[in-house]
Amino acid sequence: MTAPTLTTRPAAQPGAQAPTRTLRVVHFSDTYLPRRDGVIASLHTLTDALAAVGHDCLTVAPHHRQQPDLPDLLALRALSCGLADLRLLPWPTNAHVEQIAAWRPDLIHVHTPGPVGLLGTFAAQRLGLPVVHTYHTDLHAYAEAYRVPTSAVRLLAKLYARRLGVTAGHCTERGRHGAVDAVNRLLLHDADAVIVPTPAVLSRAALPVPQERVFLVPAAVPPPRGAVRPAEFRDRHGIARPDRMVLFVGRVNREKGVDLLLPAFARILAAEPRARLVLVGAVYERRWLRRLIRRAGVADRVVITGQLAGDQVADAYASADVLAFPSRTDTQGLVLQEAALAGVPSVLADPVLHRTGALGDTTVLADASPAGFAAAVIRLLGDPEAARRQGAAARALALRHTPERYGAAMLDVYRHALAQRRQSGQ
Incomplete structure (x- = not known):
């Protein structure tokens, strides 16, 4: 299999010298449980891996009444923003910084660009701590x-600049992309290290940091805990044993390529009448989704499960014949690794992610059209032995990319950030 091409400076591989003392790292994320997404998954995998080798982590996130009560979580009062079940911190304050300072952190790691991410950047600035960002x-x-209105993003950039004590000259870019670039520059410009999960990020955004401060660290996925129950999953959702199951896992939203998947599935169904499409994930635009399903004419062969707990998602993978991944906005696609650990082959529509992702060409690249995407899925459904080989090759790669390896690589980045701060005398 061809290895992904690396265009950034990678972190050291496991086995490199890790920090000899316990590190205290505060992680900042605008997205957290009970919501489920790739940021949350990679954050949990990382903090578990760090804790397993003796380091202390605190996660700062918006409060939600359905959150679990965790000792390593600082949940801050937040408001619903009415979009995709996200909750927003009203505004980062000095009182927030004092709460973080009381924990005596060594380093700050920012995972998202919202108000909680801004708080992480602001706290690092006020406390004189090294700061690492993951894009x-x-x-x-x-x-x-x-x-998103350009005026809203530009206003956000101006508010961020004011909080960080930066002149408004950073916020003069034209257009929506220019306004997003202004936000990126405000958050990333002074970072000691910026982590990208795949080189695909750099093909989509010009990050405002020197290349020597950019590190490639793909997130890992832990294998499922406990036995999987594919028969129970199929019975629960009315999927017959002979049905060929095409699985989608992720937010069932427009940015995930669902508008490509549904017309493609209509073509799959014409070739494979026993096919079923199973959509696992939160649905935030129900009328939009119903309209797509109706236009595709596939309502009686589509199962929508909503957001599921981790063990039920593992059951879904174990039940599937193919994972459909039509997104062209993902920077890594952790569901690809999850499917691979279950031995399930994946079909992608994103050539950059296919070329640079952690699984290389053990995944199948399809043309980003309904006909092209359908053809790739149909080939796997029509040749179970080829699908099994494809899934086994992907599983072999996924098993090598362990949470321990992920944690060791991240510790190398932390060590770099701490050393850079010491050398600069800050």
């Missing part, structure tokens, strides 16, 4: 998908 999300694509 998880293709902000330009999301701003386009949700048609």
Whole structure:
């Protein structure tokens, strides 16, 4: 299999010298449980891996009444923003910084660009701490998908500049992309390290940091805990044993390529009448989804489960014949690794992610059209032995990319950030 091409400076591989003392790292994320997404998954995997080798982590996130009560979580009062179940911190304050300072952190790690991410950047600035950012999300694509007004993004950049004590000259870019670039520059410009999960990020955004401060660290996925129950999953959702199951896992939203998947599934169904499409994930635009399903004419062969707990998602993978991944906005696609660990082959529509992702060409690249995407899925459904080989090859790669490897690589980045701060005398 061809290895992904790396265009950034990668972090050291496991086995490199890790920090010899316990590190205290505060992680900042605008998205957290009970919501489920790739940022949350990679954050949990990372903090578990760090804790397993003796480091302390605190996660700062918006409060939600359905959140679990965790000792390593600082949940801050937040308001619903009315979009995709996100909750927003009203505004980062000095009182927030004092709460973080009381925990005596060594380093700050920012995972998202919202108000909680701004708080992380602001706290690092006020406390004189090294700050590491992970650029998880293709902000330009999301701003386009949700048609976020340029004026709103520009206002956000101006507010961020004011909080960070930066002149408004940073916020003069034209257009929606220019306004997003201004936000990126405000958050990332002074970062000691910026992590990208795949080189695909750099093909979509010009990050405002020198290349020597950009590190490639793909997130890992832990294998499922406990036994999987594919028969129970199929019975629960009315999927017959002979049905060929095409699985989608993720937010069932416009930025995830669902508008490509549904017309493609109509073509799949014409070739494979026993096919079923199972959509696993939160649905935030129900009328939009119903309209797409109605236009495709596939309502009686589509199962919508909504957001599921982790063990039920593992059951879904174990039940599937193919994972359909039509998104062209993802920077990594952790569901690809999850499917691979279950031995399920995946079909992608994003050539950059296919070329640079952690699984290389063990995934199948399809043309980003209904006919092209359908043809790739039909080939796998029509040749179960080839699908099994494809899934086994992907599983072999996924098993090598462990949470321990992910944690070791991230510790190398932290060590770099701490050393840079010491050398600069800050």
